[in-house]
Amino acid sequence: MGLTANTRDCLRRFLTSRGSIADTNGKPLRPGGTQEVVKDDAAAEMPQEDADDDRRFASTLRNVVGEKRHKAWFEGRVGFDLSSNDTLVVSAGSTLECDCLRKHFKAELKQACRAAGLGARSIEFVVDAAVAPTPARQDRPAEPALKAAPAPKAPPKPSEAPGFLVSDSNREAAKLAELIAAGSPAPSPVVLWGRGGTGKTHLLRAIADGFRSRHRRKRVVRLTAEEFTSGFVEAVHGRTLASFRGRCRGVDLLLIDDIHFLLGKQKTLEELQYTLDTLAAQGADVVLTSDRSPAELRRMSGELLSRLGAGVAVEIAPPDHSLKSRLIERFAQQSGVRLEPAAVRIIASGLIGGAWEIRGVVNKLGLSSRLLDLDICEKAVGRAIDDMNRVSTPSVGVKQIQEAVCSVFGVETGVIKSKRRTKSATEPRMLAMWLSRKYTQSAWSEIGDQFGNRSHSTVISACRRMDELLGSEASVHVAGRRRAICSRPASRSVTLRPMASFRSFAIVPAAGRSCRMGRQKLLLPFAGRPLIEHTLQAWTASAVERVVVVVRHGESTLRSLCEDFPVDVACVESSPDMRATIEAGLDFLQSTWQPSNHDAWLTAPADLPTLSSGLVNTLVDAYEPKDPAVWVPESSGRRGHPVLLPWAAADSVQSLPSGAGLDQLLTEAEVRTLSVSGDDLPRDIDTPEDYRQLEKPMTDRHSIKVNGQTHAVTTSSDRPLLDVLREDLGLTGTKYGCGEGECGACTVLIDGVATRSCITSVEEVADASVETIEGLAGDELHPVQQAFIDQRAMQCGYCVPGQVMNAVGLLREKPHATEAEIVEAMNGNLCRCCNYRNLRAAILQATR
Ligand code: FES
Numbered sequence: 001m002g003l004t005a006n007t008r009d010c011l012r013r014f015l016t017s018r019g020s021i022a023d024t025n026g027k028p029l030r031p032g033g034t035q036e037v038v039k040d041d042a043a044a045e046m047p048q049e050d051a052d053d054d055r056r057f058a059s060t061l062r063n064v065v066g067e068k069r070h071k072a073w074f075e076g077r078v079g080f081d082l083s084s085n086d087t088l089v090v091s092a093g094s095t096l097e098c099d100c101l102r103k104h105f106k107a108e109l110k111q112a113c114r115a116a117g118l119g120a121r122s123i124e125f126v127v128d129a130a131v132a133p134t135p136a137r138q139d140r141p142a143e144p145a146l147k148a149a150p151a152p153k154a155p156p157k158p159s160e161a162p163g164f165l166v167s168d169s170n171r172e173a174a175k176l177a178e179l180i181a182a183g184s185p186a187p188s189p190v191v192l193w194g195r196g197g198t199g200k201t202h203l204l205r206a207i208a209d210g211f212r213s214r215h216r217r218k219r220v221v222r223l224t225a226e227e228f229t230s231g232f233v234e235a236v237h238g239r240t241l242a243s244f245r246g247r248c249r250g251v252d253l254l255l256i257d258d259i260h261f262l263l264g265k266q267k268t269l270e271e272l273q274y275t276l277d278t279l280a281a282q283g284a285d286v287v288l289t290s291d292r293s294p295a296e297l298r299r300m301s302g303e304l305l306s307r308l309g310a311g312v313a314v315e316i317a318p319p320d321h322s323l324k325s326r327l328i329e330r331f332a333q334q335s336g337v338r339l340e341p342a343a344v345r346i347i348a349s350g351l352i353g354g355a356w357e358i359r360g361v362v363n364k365l366g367l368s369s370r371l372l373d374l375d376i377c378e379k380a381v382g383r384a385i386d387d388m389n390r391v392s393t394p395s396v397g398v399k400q401i402q403e404a405v406c407s408v409f410g411v412e413t414g415v416i417k418s419k420r421r422t423k424s425a426t427e428p429r430m431l432a433m434w435l436s437r438k439y440t441q442s443a444w445s446e447i448g449d450q451f452g453n454r455s456h457s458t459v460i461s462a463c464r465r466m467d468e469l470l471g472s473e474a475s476v477h478v479a480g481r482r483r484a485i486c487s488r489p490a491s492r493s494v495t496l497r498p499m500a501s502f503r504s505f506a507i508v509p510a511a512g513r514s515c516r517m518g519r520q521k522l523l524l525p526f527a528g529r530p531l532i533e534h535t536l537q538a539w540t541a542s543a544v545e546r547v548v549v550v551v552r553h554g555e556s557t558l559r560s561l562c563e564d565f566p567v568d569v570a571c572v573e574s575s576p577d578m579r580a581t582i583e584a585g586l587d588f589l590q591s592t593w594q595p596s597n598h599d600a601w602l603t604a605p606a607d608l609p610t611l612s613s614g615l616v617n618t619l620v621d622a623y624e625p626k627d628p629a630v631w632v633p634e635s636s637g638r639r640g641h642p643v644l645l646p647w648a649a650a651d652s653v654q655s656l657p658s659g660a661g662l663d664q665l666l667t668e669a670e671v672r673t674l675s676v677s678g679d680d681l682p683r684d685i686d687t688p689e690d691y692r693q694l695e696k697p698m699t700d701r702h703s704i705k706v707n708g709q710t711h712a713v714t715t716s717s718d719r720p721l722l723d724v725l726r727e728d729l730g731l732t733g734t735k736y737g738c739g740e741g742e743c744g745a746c747t748v749l750i751d752g753v754a755t756r757s758c759i760t761s762v763e764e765v766a767d768a769s770v771e772t773i774e775g776l777a778g779d780e781l782h783p784v785q786q787a788f789i790d791q792r793a794m795q796c797g798y799c800v801p802g803q804v805m806n807a808v809g810l811l812r813e814k815p816h817a818t819e820a821e822i823v824e825a826m827n828g829n830l831c832r833c834c835n836y837r838n839l840r841a842a843i844l845q846a847t848r
């Protein structure tokens with residue numbers, strides 16, 4: 001480029017007046033000018049002694065710092081101004097470079113000045129864009145013209161990064177990563193979130209590598225949250241904040257791994273927020289990873305969350321079955337472990353977790369086979385899976401318990417947090433509170449807070465009630481049917497299933513609609529509801545933990561009928577046979593729920609109108625994970641009965657020869673039958689006449705014995721006994737207090753045991769004898785009633801019937817109960833008038 005005479009004159013004058021600016025080779029550099037101009041014109045005009053100083057200083061510096069470091073840090077990228085007698089001005093292209101030179105070379109620069117005979121000088125660092133390395137400086141020497149340059153290698157895509165496998169569970173994230181690595185327009189910031197072992201860090205590294213290899217001149221910084229935090233803290237303490245910010249903000253792509261570790265570090269989060277703002281203003285891309293979605297990073301400030309919300313969050317789901325299988329094969333190959341395809345299948349089906357857990361299991365199997373010379377048999381694989389699942393299963397929280405309980409009871413979580421006192425709300429609430437106390441570290445009040453801000457005493461009361469039921473061997477299924485919680489005292493049998501040992505699933509084939517009666521059967525009303533609704537109610541009220549309904553693609557009516565239930569819907573192609581339908585359900589479960597070896601699955605068609613939750617529960621109760629077998633109800637000749645199979649049978653279904661149906665499986669398997677009682681016996685309906693026979697009112701006739709008298713009541717089976725006593729039998733002495741089994745106002749005696757009638761269903765007292773306050777006195781008052789009068793144990797009197805009945809129940813069991821025993825027994829009967837002293841005195845009097 002040519003310069004005008006005037007410009008050359010200005011340059012000359014400038015150089016003459018200010019001395020020279022030379023690079024480390026002694027070649028002069030000038031701000032704002034091109035390299036050639038400065039070389040040609042300015043060097044020619046430099047005073048000889050200045051040029052000597054520059055050359056001497058350059059060669060001395062090379063000796064002092066060493067050839068290698070000189071080349072890396074100074075050559076072609078740093079300028080020196082020696083024109084002042086007491087200061088050496090060092091120019092570098094960025095703040096970051098100046099900071100580095102100051103930190104690492106200040107002493108050596110001073111030493112070089114002294115060694116070059118320039119005296120002791122102070123060192124000043126200045127940023128000068130003109131001395132930033134230009135692309136031309138960075139280029140390697142050109143290849144000889146005749147030598148053909150090798151064809152540029154296509155940079156790898158993130159999804160092709162070594163070891164990164166793509167499946168449905170991470171496809172979206174992998175595609176987005178490719179977009180960012182290619183430098184194509186993408187939303188920013190991107191948050192890739194998912195559990196540990198889903199490949200977030202792997203993908204982040206692949207994005208960084210892909211971006212670097214495509215855009216060599218752009219700056220990429222990849223940090224862990226810990227590096228970001230410690231870098232920021234060090235920068236604050238070392239007063240190098242500008243350098244830290246230059247590093248994080250002067251980039252084209254910033255990647256930070258595991259930002260959830262920043263939660264609670266307020267200053268660091270603020271720094272991250274400002275960094276995001278700066279990068280957004282510059283149009284730079286940001287990719288972050290987290291173990292939870294942005295919505296769950298609640299402890300971040302609203303501003304930062306809104307910054308994250310402006311971009312896009314993509315979940316990386318835990319590996320699905322196919323990805324797990326490929327990971328297992330890869331890890332096994334890497335570790336030299338020989339695994340049979342069956343073992344791979346078992347691990348992929350049974351192991352909970354991601355890549356880390358898979359690697360752990362493969363390592364364990366490899367180690368035991370090498371060290372102990374053991375075969376990798378099915379048992380060994382099962383053991384390794386169980387060990388790993390036990391270690392890696394995350395601890396449960398109150399929220400998860402609420403969701404699990406609500407899904408079993410078929411209610412929204414809002415119901416158990418609401419003020420509702422119906423049985424359908426109180427039972428799941430009570431159970432969820434009890435489980436929360438048992439399986440989490442939460443305090444009483446914390447649990448109460450999460451159940452609609454209830455007080456700690458409400459939680460204590462609910463837990464006590466559950467403990468009573470368990471302590472007295474009441475039948476309680478953690479994942480079980482509703483009425484089992486409030487079972488009648490007379491029939492107390494405990495089957496509290498250990499939660500982790502065995503899970504049960506249902507696969508409901510509803511792919512099409514049966515037309516056996518000439519009309520589409522699934523949509524016929526049965527007892528006022530379509531058949532499928534009836535069946536789904538039975539499934540969801542049973543102990544089955546997860547229900548998968550298999551429908552055909554395009555079966556919108558069936559799908560919409562499923563929407564009201566907490567069930568999953570899997571799809572099959574049109575015209576499937578029963579086996580194809582079951583296989584679709586199995587595939588769905590394998591890919592979403594990851595059953596383990598101990599689990600079991602049931603199947604029964606959705607058009608089975610007489611399916612009852614009792615029948616399902618009977619089957620589930622019969623299952624023994626340690627001795628798995630196929631279980632069918634006794635009347636096995638009928639169609640459509642639920643059949644329970646060990647999870648291992650899923651493999652057998654998939655490997656049935658073509659053309660063979662599920663029946664063949666039952667002929668080969670070890671089948672056990674169990675008897676079922678009349679109501680639970682499933683009946684098939686094939687004709688309109690069958691159907692009419694079955695369509696009966698939902699109410700039942702109940703015969704109950706109250707105060708020695710038998711009454712016939714027609715009502716629904718789960719109606720509270722309290723309502724029947726008060727409304728149907730007119731026995732209003734028993735009071736309604738809380739309706740949740742907490743205040744004791746509704747206490748009656750059932751077979752002589754004090755029981756809360758508000759949470760006892762009429763069905764549960766079918767064979768029992770009920771006593772209410774009306775039946776207590778004969779010709780004379782009962783001694784407890786008399787004692788209450790003597791001791792003035794009544795103020796408003798509302799709680800008294802319940803107090804009396806509870807006291808009577810206690811004294812029948814312990815006629816000479818001590819004061820401590822009285823206090824303990826009466827603890828759950830509340831008196832809003834706080835007349836406790838007189839109440840206690842009355843009961844003590846009755847013991848004499
Ligand atoms: S009404 Fe309160 S315990 Fe029954």
Ligand code: FES
Nearest residue numbers: 797799831832833
């Ligand atoms: S006497 Fe009033 S509630 Fe007990």
